[in-house]
Amino acid sequence: MNNLKNIPSIDEMLKNERIKQLIEVYQRDFMVDVVRSATEELRRELFLKEEKIKKEKLMQAILVKVEHMVSRLAGGSLKEVINGTGVVLHTNLGRAPLGKGAIDYMVRMASSYNNLEFELEKGERGERYGHVEEVLTRLTGAEAALVVNNNAAAVLLGLNTLAREREVIVSRGQLVEIGGAFRIPEVMKLSGARLVEVGTTNKTYISDFAAAINAETALLFAAHTSNYKILGFTQEVPLEELVKLGQEKELPVMQDLGSGIFYDKDDWGLREEPAVKRCVAAGVDIVTFSGDKLLGGPQAGIIVGKKALVEAMKKNQLTRALRVDKLTIAALEGTLLEYLLGSPKKNIPVIEMLALSREELREKAERLLELLEMRTEGLSGIRQLKLVELEDMVGGGAYPTYKIPGFGVEIEFSQPGLEKAAKILRLGSPALLTRRQEDKMLLSVRTLLPGDEIKVADLIAGVVQEKGDI
Numbered sequence: 347m348n349n350l351k352n353i354p355s356i357d358e359m360l361k362n363e364r365i366k367q368l369i370e371v372y373q374r375d376f377m378v379d380v381v382r383s384a385t386e387e388l389r390r391e392l393f394l395k396e397e398k399i400k401k402e403k404l405m406q407a408i409l410v411k412v413e414h415m416v417s418r419l420a421g422g423s424l425k426e427v428i429n430g431t432g433v434v435l436h437t438n439l440g441r442a443p444l445g446k447g448a449i450d451y452m453v454r455m456a457s458s459y460n461n462l463e464f465e466l467e468k469g470e471r472g473e474r475y476g477h478v479e480e481v482l483t484r485l486t487g488a489e490a491a492l493v494v495n496n497n498a499a500a501v502l503l504g505l506n507t508l509a510r511e512r513e514v515i516v517s518r519g520q521l522v523e524i525g526g527a528f529r530i531p532e533v534m535k536l537s538g539a540r541l542v543e544v545g546t547t548n549k550t551y552i553s554d555f556a557a558a559i560n561a562e563t564a565l566l567f568a569a570h571t572s573n574y575k576i577l578g579f580t581q582e583v584p585l586e587e588l589v590k591l592g593q594e595k596e597l598p599v600m601q602d603l604g605s606g607i608f609y610d611k612d613d614w615g616l617r618e619e620p621a622v623k624r625c626v627a628a629g630v631d632i633v634t635f636s637g638d639k640l641l642g643g644p645q646a647g648i649i650v651g652k653k654a655l656v657e658a659m660k661k662n663q664l665t666r667a668l669r670v671d672k673l674t675i676a677a678l679e680g681t682l683l684e685y686l687l688g689s690p691k692k693n694i695p696v697i698e699m700l701a702l703s704r705e706e707l708r709e710k711a712e713r714l715l716e717l718l719e720m721r722t723e724g725l726s727g728i729r730q731l732k733l734v735e736l737e738d739m740v741g742g743g744a745y746p747t748y749k750i751p752g753f754g755v756e757i758e759f760s761q762p763g764l765e766k767a768a769k770i771l772r773l774g775s776p777a778l779l780t781r782r783q784e785d786k787m788l789l790s791v792r793t794l795l796p797g798d799e800i801k802v803a804d805l806i807a808g809v810v811q812e813k814g815d816i
C-alpha cells in the first residue's frame with residue numbers, strides 16, 4: 347500500500363528522457379495517454395504489495411510498460427502469420443491468401459479514384475454490383491449475380507428477399523452450424539422467414555418436402571453440411587429431385603453451398619464437393635457461396651441464379667447494409683478473372699497449394715529440412731530434425747472428413763521444451779504457427795508461401811538460440 351504515494355506523477359514521467367524521445371516520434375496526446383494507462387496498471391499491481399520499492403524502480407517499471415504498449419499498438423493489431431499447420435483454409439488465420447493479380451488490382455483501386463458507381467460511357471451514376479456480374483455469370487452459367495459482405499449475408503439476404511414472413515422447408519439433416527456461429531435456424535429467424543423442418547437427422551426424402559408444401563411455402567432450401575458428415579444409414583434429397591419438385595410447385599430452390607469451387611480438376615480427387623456450375627446447371631434458382639473459401643479470393647458472399655430473383659435482392663434495402671466495398675470488388679474480380687482467363691493453378695495460392703503433387707511436396711519438405719539443418723547446425727537445442735509424411739486439411743468447412751496426404755518436417759526440441767518453443771514462434775515476427783504430435787513439432791510445407799522456408803529456418807534457429815528465459 348505505501349508504495350502508491352511513491353509512484354511517479356504523469357508530469358514527472360513526461361520529463362523522462364526516454365518518454366521525451368518517444369514524444370518526438372509519436373503524438374504527445376497519445377504518449378500522455380499511454381503513460382497514464384501504464385501508471386494505472388502499475389498502481390493496480392502494487393496495491394497488494396507490502397515491501398517497499400524505490401521510486402527509481404517504479405519509474406523503470408512504468409517505462410517498460412510504456413515501451414510495450416507503444417510497440418504493440420504501433421506494430422498494428424494484425425500480424426503476418428506463417429501457416430505451418432497444413433490447413434489450407436484456416437478461418438482463424440484469415441482463410442485465403444490472395445493471388446498477385448488480385449492484390450495488384452486491389453492496390454491500384456485503393457490508391458486512386460475509380461468508377462465504383464459511375465458509368466464512364468454515359469457519364470452518369472452507375473451500379474456498384476455490375477462490376478463482377480459478367481465474369482460471375484460467364485463462370486457459373488447463371489443468369490445473374492450479386493456480391494455481398496460474406497456468405498452469411500448472402501443467405502440472410504436470399505431468405506429475407508424470397509421468404510420473409512413465409513415458410514422455408516429445410517431437411518433436419520442440414521440445420522447446420524458453421525464455425526464462427528453461423529446457424530441456419532438463427533439466420534432463418536433473423537431473415538423473418540419461418541423454418542419448416544422435415545425428415546430426420548440422418549434421413550430425409552423428397553416426399554417429406556412434398557408433404558410440407560402449403561400456401562405459405564415460399565422456398566425450398568438446401569445447405570451444404572460443410573463441417574461435418576453424417577455417416578452410415580443416411581439419405582439426403584438429391585438436388586435434381588428438389589429442383590423438380592420446386593418446378594412442379596412453382597417454388598424457387600436455394601442452395602447454400604458454403605465453398606465456391608470453380609476449379610474441379612479431376613486429379614484433385616476431391617470430387618464430392620458440389621461445384622457452383624453443377625448446381626446452376628441442375629436448375630437451382632439461387633446458389634450462395636463464400637469468396638474466401640475454396641474460391642481463394644477475399645471475404646465475400648456470392649449469389650448467383652435466376653435474374654428475376656437476383657434483381658429482387660438488389661432492390662432489397664438490406665443489400666445496402668450488406669454491400670461490399672471497392673477493395674473487395676477489386677480483389678474478387680482479380681481472382682475470378684484468373685479462373686476465366688488466367689491460370690488458377692499458378693496464380694491463386696489456395697488452388698496452387700491444393701494442387702501440389704506428392705513429388706512437389708516432398709521436394710519442398712526436403713528443401714526446408716536442408717535449410718533447417720544448415721541454420722541450426724551446431725546448436726544444441728534441437729535433438730532431431732526429420733522429414734515426415736503427414737496429413738493436411740482443406741479447412742474452411744470444406745471436406746470435413748478428408749485428409750490430404752502431405753509432407754513436412756518434424757522437430758524435436760531439447761531446449762527449450764515444445765510448449766515454450768511454440769509460444770516463442772507464435773510471438774515472433776512474423777509469427778509461425780505449427781502443429782504438434784505428442785512431444786514433437788510438425789511443420790507442414792503445403793501451406794508455406796513462396797519465401798516462407800527461409801523465414802521458418804531463421805525463426806526456428808532463433809528459438810534454440812534464445813537463452814530460454816522468456
Ligand SMILES: *Cc1c(COP(=O)(O)O)cnc(C)c1O
Nearest residue numbers: 496497498524570572604636743
Ligand atoms: C462457411 C459457410 C457459411 C458462412 O460463410 P461466410 O462466408 O463465412 O459468411 C455458410 N454456409 C455454409 C454451408 C458454409 O460452409
